[in-house]
Amino acid sequence: MLNIANLNLGFGGPAQVVAEATCSVADGQRLLICGAAGSGKTTFLNAAAGLIPRLLAIPYFSGDVTLRGRPVSTIAKDELFSTVGFVSQNVEDQLWDLSVEDAIAFPMENRGIDKEKIRARLEELIDGLRLAPLLGRRVLTLSGGERRMVAIAAALASNPALLVLDEPTTGLDPQARERLSRTLREAAASVSALLVSEQDPASLRSVVDTIVLLKERRLSAPYRRDDILPLERPWLEAGILPPNRTRSQRKPANPGAVLLEISGLTTRLARSDGKPVLRDVGFQIRAGEAVALIGRNGAGKTTLFKSILGLARIASGSILLDGADADGWTAARRARKVAYVPQNMRHILFNMTVIGEVVFSITASTATTADKAVADRAAAMLARYGLSGLAQANPFALSARQLALLGLACADAAGAPVAIVDEPLLARDVEGRRMLDIFLSSMLDSGRAVMLISHDLELVDDVATRLMILDDGGIAFDGAVMDGWKSPTFAALGWAEPYATPKLGGVA
Template sequence: MIRFENVSVSYDGAVSPAIRGVDLTVPEGELVLLVGPSGVGKSTLLGAVSGLVPHFTGGTLRGRVTVDGRDTRTHKPRELADLVGTVGQDPLAHFVTDTVEDELAYGMESVGLARDVMRRRVEETLDLLGLAELRERPIATLSGGQQQRVAIGSVLTPHPKVLVLDEPTSALDPAAAEEVLAVLQRLVHDLGTTVLLAEHRLERVVQYADQVILLPGPGEAPRMGAPADIMAASPVHPPVVALGRLAGWTPLPLSVRDARRRATALREHLTGRTPAQVTAPHPAPETPSGAAPGADAAGEGAAGEGRPAGKLRRLLGRRASAAPAAAPRRDTGAVATVTGLGVRRDRVEALRRVDLDVSPGETIALMGRNGAGKSTLLSALVGMIEPTSGTVVVGGRTPHRTRPRDMVREVGLVPQEPRDLLYADTVAAECAAADGDAGAAPGTCRALVAELLPGIQGDTHPRDLSEGQRLALALAVVLTGRPPLLLLDEPTRGLDYAAKARLVGLLRDLAARGHAIVLATHDVELAAELAHRVVILADGEVVADGPTAEVVVSSPAFAPQVAKILAPEKWLTVSQVRDALDDGTTP
């Protein structure tokens, strides 16, 4: 169905091609998973299938890509719309209408289908994707999983033979991700659709793939094969595969069910051993320069001043002032205290009666389904949203009443969309601005970028980075200031496992130095590796708050793969198991 013949893609000014030497065939009616480290060209390869590369993105495509016989170099995306449906990482960026039914019909209108054909296909798609009850709903009111299903439905109504998806579950909670993957399996099994998707969260999808394409990185040819065979050699692999490698299981398991069947000996081997728990450190941080604790009124503006999202960069202090980096306070009190917090947006009560204390050196994972209120809580902590009721105190200040140039000394936020923080023309310029704004030594931000994602060139434009690379750059920009309280909204979206491991190491080091970290995430594996505490939100309320192992092991939705495999014992990560197997024997 899809044929790559010695394909390479190069962009102007790039040191090396984005992809090179791709020579393989994707069979019809299969779900094929595209994997590889961040920045190896997965999105470029997907774009070459839909015609977006090179017709929309520019660059030079060498070789030949054909989809059902059509050459994508000589056919523009519009000429492939009836054959290839494309869904990007952000479904909201995909929509052009306001309601579900209109969005499903739009693609057919674009290709000029008859009205009666359009009506029938809309009904078929509503039933296929379980969207019938949502047909008249405004898209903006849907959950993340529902929006992703609508995005898929909108490209399905023209009846394409190929569906191309880029990180379809990266922004979804575990339940919503399962909804989307169930839809994809139905398309493959029942309709014979060819699905080609790139995904970093392999623990969610690898067990459903018929074949896997591995883009290993520069200098290595792409490989395609059975999932277990590719995972045995892949530098990126899910925890279930890492556990299988550690235990010496052959063939490697790809699902929790397969691993549980083989884990009897491992469970017996671990009997009587206690996993090393992630516990909050007891740091002795330095006294900060800047305002003294409790100096709230001095930095406050008029009460009730809201800060819209469009002022995010100013709020975070980019170019607002060259404020020196603030270290955590010497006192043992909370870095942030939330009491009875309520936030109402129009008619929606986004948060209600939320209580939360964040201590120095503590890492807290906020979890819950899409729309539960996680991002709203982070926005209240940084001062972007004024509470409807209750109080928020960060570093002795009331965030929404404090000037941004003063608030940036206390808290830094990395939002879901890293582009909100990036506005310079090069990575080097972004880093230089971050060093100046934080009063840090020149090269501090650049060193953080190199630590998170090695190999990014300083003269690269941020828009030319992959989603994961842009996120790493935004993280480095905020981390340069080393704020006492660091807020991260979906920090691993677009990051591969190696980049995630580097991020975990960096955040652990910050916590050990006394920085408090609150991260909103759907990544259960990240929470298991990093969080001392997990707080689960549902419909704007806290429904669980406790040590990570206590909260996630008992939750089918939020338990990591290792916990599911080795239950009922409270093992959370492969590293815990590796540390416990210190006698050199193989279970």
């Protein structure tokens, strides 16, 4: 189906992003490319899918990419993208202001397929991926995980022969991952081959049969899934957390003063049945705590932090920040007490340089400063998170990993008592986890607190000192992490407890 030989890709810098990559995906094969964040997975997949060089120019490209024996550069675009379905790591790059059903039907409508056939396919995909609750909504108003499911449905809509997915489980809750896995297994009848990249090799273990590691710009030889998953060394050498690792030693929590207190919070934003998204929510976050918040996609996690920040209007309830009543505060005043690191940092960047963003986090008013103390602090934060060399770069030119690190640097620099970190995706590899640990230590050791929103339950298990489960509009569980995994609330989610079962090969 797909053959790649001696592929070299570079952006004009001293080192290539991908060097001498050779691999193939046969009919019926499901190949997983695993690598640390920033290892070149996205660039490689873009070339494999024909996006490079057909749609995306790149300064250095050499090697051969052939699809069914024909060089992709000679295949007409329409034929190429009818054969290859693609979902980008950053799904916002391929979605615009359409409704959910419009976005899924878009590829079929463009290809002139009959209305009845489109409707039948829509029904199949909506049912298979459980997208019915999202119908009628604009895709750009959905949560990150919901958007990704819509983009995957759109990629599947035209029954491509080769499906290329770049980190498709990003932002998906465990149940949504299982739905995706099931859909991809069921799609085997029509989708001949699958090429997928992930940082977490276990997330699609029931789908893939072959795994290739991308390390130091080069692809490894292919491994059979069941041969490599139980191992530790190849993963660590590739900078990835081994999928079969065991639970780490938990740090003892030492909570201090209350930094954030929510009581009786009910939102104005309501669901289609008229019920508020959040009802009578109450909790505290204390100094020195790393509190994890988990819940299904669409449970209201985004609405909760927007309510805390004052960006979503509430019907009732009160918020205390650092001991002060914050009910009458503007969003900006609250933000100086609660730093926010979103899943996609591009949502909150608006300055023209990386150092400018950090300076802005400190000053909350300007991206330039004559104050040496501010400049020194900003430079120190960039150094702490390995971004010194990018101080003058435009933030929108950064990779996903660099953006995530910039988010941590900004939150740390802001000095707010509480930081809300939404799905820190960089934490899935060894170096990213080290950076997140640096951030957590910096926050907690200085008497601040972190609220971590994540679907990565192993990350939650590793770093959280307390667990909250958001379900049915409220905090359904609030307590110790280990108690949380054993609670009826967690059981009701239908998710597997982290570290409870060995993650060897086989269908989950």
